[in-house]
Amino acid sequence: MKTAYDAIVIGARCAGSPTAMLLARKGHRVLVVDRATFPSDTVSTHVLHPLAGASLARWGLLDRLIATGCPLIHSYDFDFGPFTISGKPGTAAAALAYCPRRTVLDKLLVDAAAEAGAEVREGFVVDEILAEDGRVTGVRGHSRSGSPVTEQAAVVIGADGRHSLVAGAVQAAQYNEKPPLLCGYYSYWSELPMDGRFETYIRRLRGFAAAPTHDGLTLVIAGWPAAEFEEVRKHVEQSYLSAIDLAPAFAERLRAAKRQAPFAGATVPNFFRKPYGPGWALVGDAGYNRDFITAQGILDAFADAETCAGALDQAFTGARPFDDVMDEYQRARDERVAAMYEFTCQLATLEPPPPELQQLLAAIHGHQPAMDAFVRMNAGTISPAEFFAPENVGAMMAGARAGR
Numbered sequence: 495m496k497t498a499y500d501a502i503v504i505g506a507r508c509a510g511s512p513t514a515m516l517l518a519r520k521g522h523r524v525l526v527v528d529r530a531t532f533p534s535d536t537v538s539t540h541v542l543h544p545l546a547g548a549s550l551a552r553w554g555l556l557d558r559l560i561a562t563g564c565p566l567i568h569s570y571d572f573d574f575g576p577f578t579i580s581g582k583p584g585t586a587a588a589a590l591a592y593c594p595r596r597t598v599l600d601k602l603l604v605d606a607a608a609e610a611g612a613e614v615r616e617g618f619v620v621d622e623i624l625a626e627d628g629r630v631t632g633v634r635g636h637s638r639s640g641s642p643v644t645e646q647a648a649v650v651i652g653a654d655g656r657h658s659l660v661a662g663a664v665q666a667a668q669y670n671e672k673p674p675l676l677c678g679y680y681s682y683w684s685e686l687p688m689d690g691r692f693e694t695y696i697r698r699l700r701g702f703a704a705a706p707t708h709d710g711l712t713l714v715i716a717g718w719p720a721a722e723f724e725e726v727r728k729h730v731e732q733s734y735l736s737a738i739d740l741a742p743a744f745a746e747r748l749r750a751a752k753r754q755a756p757f758a759g760a761t762v763p764n765f766f767r768k769p770y771g772p773g774w775a776l777v778g779d780a781g782y783n784r785d786f787i788t789a790q791g792i793l794d795a796f797a798d799a800e801t802c803a804g805a806l807d808q809a810f811t812g813a814r815p816f817d818d819v820m821d822e823y824q825r826a827r828d829e830r831v832a833a834m835y836e837f838t839c840q841l842a843t844l845e846p847p848p849p850e851l852q853q854l855l856a857a858i859h860g861h862q863p864a865m866d867a868f869v870r871m872n873a874g875t876i877s878p879a880e881f882f883a884p885e886n887v888g889a890m891m892a893g894a895r896a897g898r
């Protein structure tokens with residue numbers, strides 16, 4: 495059946511706009527819709543690790559982000575109390591991290607999708623996923639002016655976040671689920687200089703992190719076990735300041751700063767969903783959601799956009815069958831994130847690190863190559879599987895001993 499569009503993408507933020515952009519750049523007919531209009535914010539902090547910056551660079555968008563005045567982040571500090579592990583998060587080719595406001599980043603991505611030739615409809619709500627004989631065929635929705643509209647496509651792509659309408663409509667199989675583990679609240683502070691550092695403080699059942707963002711502001715997020723969410727939300731400011739008081743030197747810096755925004759917070763479940771089926775696909779949080787403690791979501795959304803758009807391009811051009819390329823997409827995603835998912839879920843409990851990790855961290859503290867490796871692992875630049883491989887742990891311990 496000839497449809498008006500090859501793909502309709504629902505959701506135009508970190509996963510949806512790049513997917514639409516990459517498909518449109520390949521010459522496919524793409525409609526991308528979002529109930530939001532842009533620029534607009536969303537409940538999310540926004541550390542962009544170096545490999546996410548590398549995606550933007552590949553797409554020709556990193557210079558645009560830098561031109562918005564987004565501060566550069568050259569090092570990450572993990573303060574465990576007795577010692578701090580400091581290192582470089584990236585590689586020679588992609589050295590820097592960023593922390594762009596979502597108002598800026600998402601707008602830049604939406605504009606890039608439109609520039610590539612995708613039709614963008616902002617303020618458009620999808621109410622229903624249409625299907626015939628078990629195959630998704632399109633969407634029914636409405637714009638802000640009201641009247642219902644039906645659109646058809648060969649594939650409907652859910653880039654519609656963790657509460658995905660598409661995933662619900664097709665009953666996408668969910669696997670390797672874990673309940674919410676962490677809850678977090680964040681705000682923005684002026685007069686809290688970070689000098690290019692992303693700082694994380696890990697204390698027993700508490701943690702917080704700070705990163706410089708647009709407009710001279712610093713993002714500070716604090717976290718608690720999810721079981722405390724109801725209690726924390728009753729006294730957000732008090733809970734936030736008490737968590738930060740666990741690191742007195744940072745608390746002093748914060749007291750000298752001024753809070754410039756209300757607190758926003760969330761707690762999220764952890765899951766994978768099968769990301770494709772007849773006439774549909776999922777990218778970003780719609781297909782895979784993990785706790786935000788390791789700040790992997792945008793990086794993962796960009797990776798999905800690239801892999802899924804590449805797969806769909808092969809299907810649309812008839813080079814390979816849809817099921818084959820989408821099966822590869824699912825496998826590549828699951829393999830890429832498997833070790834990071836487990837590491838993230840472990841961290842999100844805010845329980846003290848397992849004894850072996852504590853010993854390793856204490857040993858590598860002060861030894862720069864090993865500290866860089868730890869930081870790169872947390873940034874998603876190398877996989878935890880690679881970092882924790884026995885031969886790598888052995889080499890780091892030997893290097894640290896030799897260094898002493």
Ligand SMILES: Cc1cc2nc3c(=O)[nH]c(=O)nc-3n(C[C@H](O)[C@H](O)[C@H](O)COP(=O)(O)OP(=O)(O)OC[C@H]3O[C@@H](n4cnc5c(N)ncnc54)[C@H](O)[C@@H]3O)c2cc1C
Nearest residue numbers: 505508509529538539540541620654655778779786791792
């Ligand atoms: C508290 C918190 C902190 C985080 N911190 C970080 C961090 O520091 N770094 C990081 O990389 N990630 C972080 N994340 C994760 C990150 O926010 C997500 O991974 C990322 O936003 C996923 O992008 P997405 O495009 O898949 O979905 P979303 O950003 O959720 O976008 C989905 C879009 O779909 C639209 N939509 C949904 N349903 C419909 C519909 N029916 N019709 C029309 N439009 C629809 C929505 O309006 C929305 O704009 C954090 C998340 C949270 C909750």
